[in-house]
Amino acid sequence: MSSTLTVVVPCYNERANIAPMVAALQAALVGVAWEVVFVDDNSPDGTADAARAIARQDTRVRCIRRVGRRGLSSAVIEGALSSSADYVAVIDGDMQHDETRLPLMLNALQGGAQLAIGSRHVAGGDNAGLASPFRARLSDVGIGLAKKLTGAEVNDPMSGFFMLRRDLFEALAARLNGQGFKILLDLVLASPAPLRIVEIPYKFRPRAAGESKLDALVMLQFAGLLIDKILRGAVPLRFISFALVGAFGVVINIAVLEAARSVGVSFGVAQTIGTFVAMIANFELNNQLTYRTQRLKGKKIWRGLLLFMLVCSLGAVANIGIANALYAQNASSVLAGAAGAAVGVVWNYAVSATLVWRAR
Numbered sequence: 370m371s372s373t374l375t376v377v378v379p380c381y382n383e384r385a386n387i388a389p390m391v392a393a394l395q396a397a398l399v400g401v402a403w404e405v406v407f408v409d410d411n412s413p414d415g416t417a418d419a420a421r422a423i424a425r426q427d428t429r430v431r432c433i434r435r436v437g438r439r440g441l442s443s444a445v446i447e448g449a450l451s452s453s454a455d456y457v458a459v460i461d462g463d464m465q466h467d468e469t470r471l472p473l474m475l476n477a478l479q480g481g482a483q484l485a486i487g488s489r490h491v492a493g494g495d496n497a498g499l500a501s502p503f504r505a506r507l508s509d510v511g512i513g514l515a516k517k518l519t520g521a522e523v524n525d526p527m528s529g530f531f532m533l534r535r536d537l538f539e540a541l542a543a544r545l546n547g548q549g550f551k552i553l554l555d556l557v558l559a560s561p562a563p564l565r566i567v568e569i570p571y572k573f574r575p576r577a578a579g580e581s582k583l584d585a586l587v588m589l590q591f592a593g594l595l596i597d598k599i600l601r602g603a604v605p606l607r608f609i610s611f612a613l614v615g616a617f618g619v620v621i622n623i624a625v626l627e628a629a630r631s632v633g634v635s636f637g638v639a640q641t642i643g644t645f646v647a648m649i650a651n652f653e654l655n656n657q658l659t660y661r662t663q664r665l666k667g668k669k670i671w672r673g674l675l676l677f678m679l680v681c682s683l684g685a686v687a688n689i690g691i692a693n694a695l696y697a698q699n700a701s702s703v704l705a706g707a708a709g710a711a712v713g714v715v716w717n718y719a720v721s722a723t724l725v726w727r728a729r
């Protein structure tokens with residue numbers, strides 16, 4: 370007999386949370402034919418051993434142990450693709466999500482919804498379990514960006530807690546980006562037609578054991594996911610124009626730097642002036658050339674210029690960060706610099722295309 374519901378639990382160093390998770394599912398899913406798949410990336414704390422010890426006693430429990438791999442999204446994808454059930458749910462392995470919502474999600478799907486999302490941002494849900502005000506802020510910014518850049522009609526597109534029909538997941542699987550943390554957003558964006566989505570409120574709990582794995586790399590992968598989605602279908606000519614303007618900006622930057630230095634301005638100040646002049650020139654050129662079809666005029670120019678400079682500053686941070694990271698891993702300085710610059714220009718282009726020169 371196959372199960373009705375497969376619960377996929379990505380886990381990394383969650384040993385202490387495995388047994389409580391199985392017990393919680395058992396209590397929440399009375400009357401449902403369920404199974405749970407823990408997808409562990411060979412955690413050093415022995416998470417897989419803990420799962421297998423339970424699996425030996427309980428055939429509803431399975432464990433996929435991946436070696437030489439890391440990544441929440443790809444773990445979820447492989448867990449879901451190992452299912453033969455009618456429905457697949459995804460829930461974090463750290464007890465932060467409220468498993469008692471699972472039957473409600475299942476009801477919603479059986480009533481015709483295609484995707485049920487556990488949401489912290491609809492009435493009755495909350496985000497109190499985020500570890501710090503910084504994380505709450507970060508989460509809000511991420512949600513805002515995701516909504517703005519993608520137009521996804523979901524209040525909590527960053528939720529890691531959701532359920533959908535397995536056949537839908539299988540249909541979308543090949544179109545998934547699979548990088549980083551945000552598998553739900555990835556799924557919503559992969560669907561060629563808008564999905565019938567129901568959001569079910571839940572209260573995000575604080576972590577009871579273990580620690581969070583969200584770090585700078587995860588955030589970078591999130592940026593990559595957004596960029597990937599935006600670039601799909603974008604006009605390449607426009608990107609080329611943007612990149613050429615950027616290259617011209619580098620020339621302006623160096624020219625101003627040298628000119629200021631020749632009249633005795635210190636390097637740091639001269640470079641700062643050069644950078645600002647280059648950004649303003651680039652904004653003007655892009656406004657005249659790259660985005661002439663939606664040129665900003667009048668008062669909108671000032672807002673646009675400010676946003677553009679902000680976006681480019683973030684691009685510069687990503688550029689320097691990536692170049693440093695590659696250089697530290699023994700890449701040649703030219704390769705590291707080029708990779709950093711490439712990421713910077715793609716970021717600047719993708720984000721300014723949507724935020725600064727948004728097509729009406």
Ligand SMILES: Nc1nc2c(ncn2[C@@H]2O[C@H](COP(=O)(O)OP(=O)(O)O)[C@@H](O)[C@H]2O)c(=O)[nH]1
Binds near residue numbers: 461
């Ligand atoms: N298999 C796998 N699971 C992961 C990985 N990174 C995070 N997880 C799991 O994904 C869930 C959410 O991660 P968590 O660190 O709690 O993120 P946060 O709640 O946003 O701080 C937890 O169950 C983690 O153990 C990974 O690289 N591989």
Ligand SMILES: [Mg+2]
Binds near residue numbers: 463581
């Ligand atoms: Mg967590």
